[in-house]
Amino acid sequence: MAYLELCDVDFSYSNGFEALHHVSMRFEMGEAVAIIGQNGAGKTTVVKLMNGLLKPSRGQVLVDGVTTKQQRTSQVAAKVGYVFQNPDDQIFQDTIGKEIAYGLVKKKVEKSAVKAKVAAAARLCGLEDEMETHPYDLPFSRRKFVTIASALVMDPKVLILDEPTAGQDAPSTRLLADIIQGVMASGKTVITITHDMEFVTKEFSRGIVMAKKHVLMDAPIAEIFENDEVLEEAHLKRPYIAQLARSYGIRGVLTDEELLRAM
Amino acid sequence: MNSAIGRLYPSSKFCFVLLAIIVSIFTPGHWLQYAMFPFFLFLSFCSGTGMKFFKAFISSIAMIVVVIFLVQVFIVRYPDSQPIWGFIYLSQNGLEKSLGITSKIVASASAIMWYFQVTTPKDMVYAMERANWPKKATFVVMSTIQMVPQVMNQAKTIMDAQKSRGIETEGGVWIRLKTFVPMLGPLIFSLIQQTEEHALALQSRAFLSSAKKTSLYRLDKHAIDWGIQVLCLILFIAFLVWRIF
Numbered sequence: 334m335a336y337l338e339l340c341d342v343d344f345s346y347s348n349g350f351e352a353l354h355h356v357s358m359r360f361e362m363g364e365a366v367a368i369i370g371q372n373g374a375g376k377t378t379v380v381k382l383m384n385g386l387l388k389p390s391r392g393q394v395l396v397d398g399v400t401t402k403q404q405r406t407s408q409v410a411a412k413v414g415y416v417f418q419n420p421d422d423q424i425f426q427d428t429i430g431k432e433i434a435y436g437l438v439k440k441k442v443e444k445s446a447v448k449a450k451v452a453a454a455a456r457l458c459g460l461e462d463e464m465e466t467h468p469y470d471l472p473f474s475r476r477k478f479v480t481i482a483s484a485l486v487m488d489p490k491v492l493i494l495d496e497p498t499a500g501q502d503a504p505s506t507r508l509l510a511d512i513i514q515g516v517m518a519s520g521k522t523v524i525t526i527t528h529d530m531e532f533v534t535k536e537f538s539r540g541i542v543m544a545k546k547h548v549l550m551d552a553p554i555a556e557i558f559e560n561d562e563v564l565e566e567a568h569l570k571r572p573y574i575a576q577l578a579r580s581y582g583i584r585g586v587l588t589d590e591e592l593l594r595a596m
Numbered sequence: 597m598n599s600a601i602g603r604l605y606p607s608s609k610f611c612f613v614l615l616a617i618i619v620s621i622f623t624p625g626h627w628l629q630y631a632m633f634p635f636f637l638f639l640s641f642c643s644g645t646g647m648k649f650f651k652a653f654i655s656s657i658a659m660i661v662v663v664i665f666l667v668q669v670f671i672v673r674y675p676d677s678q679p680i681w682g683f684i685y686l687s688q689n690g691l692e693k694s695l696g697i698t699s700k701i702v703a704s705a706s707a708i709m710w711y712f713q714v715t716t717p718k719d720m721v722y723a724m725e726r727a728n729w730p731k732k733a734t735f736v737v738m739s740t741i742q743m744v745p746q747v748m749n750q751a752k753t754i755m756d757a758q759k760s761r762g763i764e765t766e767g768g769v770w771i772r773l774k775t776f777v778p779m780l781g782p783l784i785f786s787l788i789q790q791t792e793e794h795a796l797a798l799q800s801r802a803f804l805s806s807a808k809k810t811s812l813y814r815l816d817k818h819a820i821d822w823g824i825q826v827l828c829l830i831l832f833i834a835f836l837v838w839r840i841f
Binding site: 381384385386405406407410411414415416417419421422423424425435436439440469483484487489 | 753754756757758759760761762763764765766767778779781782785786789
C-alpha cells in the first residue's frame with residue numbers, strides 16, 4: 334500500500350472556486366517526485382491536502398492508511414512536512430538554532446536529542462556556522478534553508494518543498510539537490526513543486542503534470558518531456574538542453590551529459 | 597456591491613450615513629436608535645449584503661452591547677442600586693443609562709457597517725480623489741480600510757505555516773493563545789515589510805507628483821445621487837430646526 338495517496342479528490346475553496354477535480358495520485362517511500370504545471374493548475378492545493386492544511390471536499394487523502402479528515406493538521410504534519418514558498422511566513426525566533434529547534438521543543442523532546450537533531454538538520458542545510466545568527470540577518474534565499482531545516486528536524490516521512498529553487502543561485506540549487514538526495518537516501522519521500530525544468534530533469538525520476546484542476550500525466554520525467562501534447566496543454570517548456578538537442582534533430586536528451594553522449 | 601444601492605456615488609451614501617448618525621445621537625429616547633438596526637438590515641438585504649451584515653453585527657456589535665448593558669445595569673453602582681447578590685446590584689438609573697449608550701452604539705455601528713459593506717474601497721478612493729482630498733490622506737484611509745482583511749489573510753498564512761511544521765494550533769483557548777503569541781513576530785515583521793514596499797512602489801509611481809491624477813476607472817454622479825444629497829441636507833436642516841426651536 335502507498336504511504337501517501339489521494340483517491341479521486343475534489344477540492345473547492347470557501348468562495349466556491351473549484352481548485353481540483355477528480356485528482357488521484359500515490360507515493361511510495363523513497364521517491365523523489367516533481368509536481369509541475371503552470372500557475373493556477375492546482376499544485377499548491379494538492380500539497381496542502383497532503384499536509385492536512387486543507388481537507389478534500391470529496392474523495393480521500395490517506396497518509397499511512399489514515400484519512401486526513403480524521404486528523405488535525407499537526408498530526409498529519411508530523412508525517413508529511415511542508416515547507417512554504419515564503420520563509421518569512423514561518424520564521425519568528427531570534428536565532429537560527431532556536432528556530433530550527435522550535436518544533437522539537439514544543440513537542441517536549443529531550444534536550445540532548447534536540448541538540449543532536451538540530452545540528453544534523455543544520456549541517457544538511459549548510460547552516461551549521463549560523464546557529465547564533467538572527468534569521469533575518471541572512472538573505473532571503475538562505476532563510477529558505479532555515480525553514481527546510483525546521484521541517485527536516487521534525488523527521489517527517491514525506492517532505493514537501495514549494496518552489497524551493499525560486500530566487501536561488503547555483504550553489505544553493507546544488508545544496509537543495511544534495512538535501513533531496515540525502516532525504517531520499519534515508520528512505521523518505523520528497524515531493525517538490527517547481528517551475529525549474531533543469532532542476533526537475535536533474536533531480537527527479539518521476540513527474541506529475543497538472544493543468545486546469547487535473548492530473549494530465551504521471552510518468553517518468555523522460556517520458557513527460559517526450560510528450561508534445563501534454564507539454565502544450567500544460568504550457569510547459571522542455572529544458573534548454575532538450576530544446577537545443579531537438580533543434581539539431583536529437584531526441585530523448587534532457588541533460589548536457591546526455592547531449593554530449595548523443596553527439 | 598453590484599446592487600443599485602452599491603452603485604450609488606460614495607458621497608451620497610456617506611451623507612445618508614452621516615445624517616442617520618447625527619439624528620441618532622441628538623434625538624432623545626432610544627427606540628428610534630434601536631430601530632436603526634432593522635432599518636439598516638433591511639437596506640443591507642436590498643443591497644445584497646443582508647446575511648453578511650447580520651453575521652458581522654451579531655459577532656461584533658451585539659457582543660459589545662450586551663456587555664455594556666450587563667455592566668451598567670448589574671455592576672456599576674448608582675444611588676438607587678439595590679443589592680441582589682455579592683457584587684451584583686440592580687439599578688433603574690443604570691438601565692436607563694445603558695439603554696441610552698447601547699442604542700446610540702447600535703445606530704451608529706449599523707450605519708457605518710452598512711456603508712463599508714456596500715461601498716468598495718476603490719469607489720471611496722476615487723470619490724476622495726475627485727473631491728480633491730490630499731493624496732496622503734486618501735492613502736491613509738485606503739490602507740486603513742484594507743489593513744484588516746490583509747492582516748487576517750497574513751495571520752492565516754502564518755498560522756498555516758506553523759501548523760505545517762507540526763505545531764499544534766487547534767484546540768482550546770490556551771493552545772490557541774500559546775500559538776498566537778509566537779505568530780505575532782512574523783505578522784508584525786511582514787506588515788512592516790509590506791508598508792516599506794508599498795511606500796517604495798508608490799514613490800516609483802510618482803505618488804508625490806503635483807500633477808493632477810487621471811484614472812482609467814470611472815464612477816459618475818447621477819441625478820439620483822444629487823437627489824439623495826439634497827434630500828439629506830433638507831432633512832438635516834429640518835432636524836436642526838426641530839431640535840433647536
